Amino acid sequence: MGNPKAFLEIHRQEAGYRPIHDRIHDFGEVEQTLNTKERKAQASRCMDCGVPFCHWACPLGNKPPEWNDALYRGDWELAYRLLNATNPFPEFTGRICPALCEKSCILNLIEHEPTTNREDECAITEAAFREGYVRIHHPERNGKKVAVIGAGPAGLAAAHDLNLMGYAVTVYDKNEAAGGLLRYGIPNFKLNKAVIDRRIQVMEAEGITFRYGIDVQCAAIPSQFTENYDAIVLATGTPTARDLPIPGRELKGVHLALDILAQQNRILAGMEFSKDELVTAKGKDVLVIGGGDTGSDCIGTAHRQGCKSVTQIEIMPKPPVGPEDPNNPWPAYPRTLKTTSSHEEGCERRWNINTLEFLGKDGKLTGVKVQEIDWKPNPQGGRPMMVEKGKPEIIKAELVLLAMGFLKPEHPQYPEHVFVCGDAANGASLVVRALASGKQTAQKVNDYLTK
Numbered sequence: 032m033g034n035p036k037a038f039l040e041i042h043r044q045e046a047g048y049r050p051i052h053d054r055i056h057d058f059g060e061v062e063q064t065l066n067t068k069e070r071k072a073q074a075s076r077c078m079d080c081g082v083p084f085c086h087w088a089c090p091l092g093n094k095p096p097e098w099n100d101a102l103y104r105g106d107w108e109l110a111y112r113l114l115n116a117t118n119p120f121p122e123f124t125g126r127i128c129p130a131l132c133e134k135s136c137i138l139n140l141i142e143h144e145p146t147t148n149r150e151d152e153c154a155i156t157e158a159a160f161r162e163g164y165v166r167i168h169h170p171e172r173n174g175k176k177v178a179v180i181g182a183g184p185a186g187l188a189a190a191h192d193l194n195l196m197g198y199a200v201t202v203y204d205k206n207e208a209a210g211g212l213l214r215y216g217i218p219n220f221k222l223n224k225a226v227i228d229r230r231i232q233v234m235e236a237e238g239i240t241f242r243y244g245i246d247v248q249c250a251a252i253p254s255q256f257t258e259n260y261d262a263i264v265l266a267t268g269t270p271t272a273r274d275l276p277i278p279g280r281e282l283k284g285v286h287l288a289l290d291i292l293a294q295q296n297r298i299l300a301g302m303e304f305s306k307d308e309l310v311t312a313k314g315k316d317v318l319v320i321g322g323g324d325t326g327s328d329c330i331g332t333a334h335r336q337g338c339k340s341v342t343q344i345e346i347m348p349k350p351p352v353g354p355e356d357p358n359n360p361w362p363a364y365p366r367t368l369k370t371t372s373s374h375e376e377g378c379e380r381r382w383n384i385n386t387l388e389f390l391g392k393d394g395k396l397t398g399v400k401v402q403e404i405d406w407k408p409n410p411q412g413g414r415p416m417m418v419e420k421g422k423p424e425i426i427k428a429e430l431v432l433l434a435m436g437f438l439k440p441e442h443p444q445y446p447e448h449v450f451v452c453g454d455a456a457n458g459a460s461l462v463v464r465a466l467a468s469g470k471q472t473a474q475k476v477n478d479y480l481t482k
Contacts, residue, residue: 183211185453
């Protein structure tokens with residue numbers, strides 16, 4: 032701890048976002064960066080607590096006090112080594128993690144100004160790539176082969192660790208490139224896909240083989256996998272989005288969120304779509320159903336495509352306005368109102384709204400019938416009861432995006448050399464939790480193959 036008084040003298044400073052009038056015209060990353068002096072000053076605020084709850088909160092067990100101190104002292108290489116020891120891909124989490132560690136920071140409890148761990152993490156990793164601190168490892172091979180099915184965060188983390196343990200790892204994915212939802216779900220304005228490509232190049236240089244365009248059905252894994260590999264890791268995520276089967280669902284203009292998010296990312300990568308295939312918000316009134324991060328990503332994408340307006344509705348009540356959450360107190364993550372960069376760009380937000388029917392004319396969407404509702408305690412216990420509150424109303428919309436989460440997949444009984452990890456095992460969750468699950472599964476595979 033280089034400066035024990037820094038947290039008393041230096042306030043939290045975030046890099047912030049590019050100006051709205053500038054960023055909504057492109058898909059470049061919206062987040063800015065601090066200069067080296069300011070970044071080191073922010074790192075100095077870390078208090079090296081006797082009981083650092085950031086360790087407890089991070090699914091990966093990251094150690095912010097250690098690498099923040101190295102950053103403050105100007106030893107960027109040591110900072111990266113300490114960071115990369117627990118996190119295989121800090122360039123991903125440094126951009127899109129909700130920073131559970133920051134919410135559990137002592138400084139968040141005392142003055143609601145936690146250390147800028149996420150931004151520090153991103154800065155450290157970018158410096159590591161820029162200065163050549165990212166090494167190519169050539170582990171000694173142990174003669175055993177592992178197949179990883181799914182190249183999302185969990186699969187990549189499992190492949191990374193298994194490769195370093197000496198296994199010959201082949202990663203299979205149904206898409207044309209690696210990344211899973213990192214590539215096809217998260218917009219470029221939050222995570223530039225060149226960041227993913229850069230890491231895949233490192234993994235390939237270290238001996239990992241990637242094979243794309245191969246869709247393996249987990250319900251019946253082909254014998255070529257079960258017979259040719261010593262172990263198989265299933266990291267196929269949660270491919271089934273939660274739908275909304277109400278009247279009018281078949282109308283043209285009602286889409287799942289990933290229909291527009293994945294397509295837009297593919298367009299930016301150079302892929303072309305016909306007019307009939309194109310899902311676009313240009314010139315339309317857009318309604319996003321679902322109040323989470325995916326809904327937020329739809330809002331930002333709609334603005335960049337040139338929408339007329341965006342409304343976001345959520346069936347659950349409005350979260351409390353932070354920074355404190357009395358129902359989920361520190362050091363747990365507060366379930367408070369979250370306003371993203373996409374919300375700042377313009378959006379009407381409404382809560383306690385139930386969707387009743389999609390309305391249309393000549394097969395095309397024109398509006399959505401909704402109704403305000405309320406939630407009351409269930410006398411039988413369990414989930415609260417939804418009750419009608421207001422009269423039905425119609426929200427004008429030519430495009431509806433369903434962003435209501437994903438269904439947890441069900442798996443059959445697999446042979447003992449097949450392991451499931453990430454969202455495929457636990458249901459949809461955070462990227463950082465998927466990384467942690469991938470690492471844990473890699474260790475389980477190693478324990479199994481070396482027992």
